[in-house]
Amino acid sequence: MTDNTPSIIPSLRQWKGLGRELTLPETCRLVIAPAGLVELAETAQTLQELLSVEIGKPMTVITGLTPAKGDIFLMVDKHNQEIGDQGYILEIDGYVKVHSATATGIF
Numbered sequence: 341m342t343d344n345t346p347s348i349i350p351s352l353r354q355w356k357g358l359g360r361e362l363t364l365p366e367t368c369r370l371v372i373a374p375a376g377l378v379e380l381a382e383t384a385q386t387l388q389e390l391l392s393v394e395i396g397k398p399m400t401v402i403t404g405l406t407p408a409k410g411d412i413f414l415m416v417d418k419h420n421q422e423i424g425d426q427g428y429i430l431e432i433d434g435y436v437k438v439h440s441a442t443a444t445g446i447f
Contacts, residue, residue, distance in 0.1 A: 364394055364395050364412075365410040368399060368412065369407070369412070370399055370400070371401075371404050371407040371411050372403050373404075373413070373414065375416060376414065379442075380414055382443075383446055388401050391412070407435040409435055410435060412435065413436065413438070415440075416446070417440070418441055420441045423441060425445060426444055428445040
């Protein structure tokens, strides 16, 4: 890991920082991939409540596969067993993508 690795609990197994930032815009939506909609319902509700405070207005939650710039996209990918049940992959590039093999790994 590098010196710019965030100090969080639980600790990160791997970190690849790209030196970018993303500020959540007021238009930020929470986009849930259809395949994980049932599994992620409770997680989506919790994130909606927490992030609505951050953006200063109620956050819209939609189902879909095409997040827009500034959105947060959640996806369960059961084929990715490499990261385990509690692991996740976070990608930030125009929008935030969080994907995991299970709903537990998302949040």
